[in-house]
Amino acid sequence: MPPQNLDAIFAALADPTRRAILTRLASGEAGVNELTEPFEMSQPAISKHLKVLERAGLVERAIDKQRRPARLKAKPMAAAVNWLEEFREFWSSSFDQLDDLLTTLKQTELKEPGNE
Amino acid sequence: MPPQNLDAIFAALADPTRRAILTRLASGEAGVNELTEPFEMSQPAISKHLKVLERAGLVERAIDKQRRPARLKAKPMAAAVNWLEEFREFWSSSFDQLDDLLTTLKQTELKEPGNE
């Protein structure tokens, strides 16, 4: 809910390893070792990434014997989608205005020194 | 186009100041001073943020006398939206898998009717 969350969510999504983990989790829960395998990276590194995803609320951990399987929690991701959608709407709604502006800017850009 | 871009885009979106700048730019181009004013932050700090947005391809700079007005370049943002949408689709499509059954049940405590 707080915009601080957006910070964490976007930051979490900014890393390719973490996006890959999310994609992997989209097809089902997975333990840490399982998640580590596809990457050329140590297990603690993956544990850290999982912690980042947890803090962002994108992932939940369960307890299954010694395993701590991670599972997707996609609802918070909606916050990111939402921001982008709203932004897109906002941006689109000012499209006409923006379009004129773009033309103006382009002329300004191309304007040569020495003329009006 | 390269996924590296996604890194930069999401990272750019992870900062509230930068999101605010983008929102501001959605309603029209703006110079650095103008962008600096609403924040309790120095002008160089804003210049840095603009550079991050530029590297992510979300912003373009023009030249107008001494000004370097920034303007939105929303197309790359579509990459982020795209990833999220695709992810959402992927995730939704695996909704009926065993692994996610618990999650599904948890999230659908309100809607019972069996839809497939």
Add this chain to the structure above:
DNA sequence: TCGGAATATAACCATCTAGTTATGCAAGTA
């Protein structure tokens, strides 16, 4: 030609990040 406006750049600093290796610990198994 000089001063001021708008911005960039440099140098610096504290904090965060993403990785490493080494180690600890809880739970299942022989």
Add this chain to the structure above:
DNA sequence: TACTTGCATAACTAGATGGTTATATTCCGA
């Protein structure tokens, strides 16, 4: 009980990030 598995945690490191102040650059206008 002792070993193994699955994972977390600690301690460390290099480099990125986000801010600062001070200074340089560029262009306009008087």
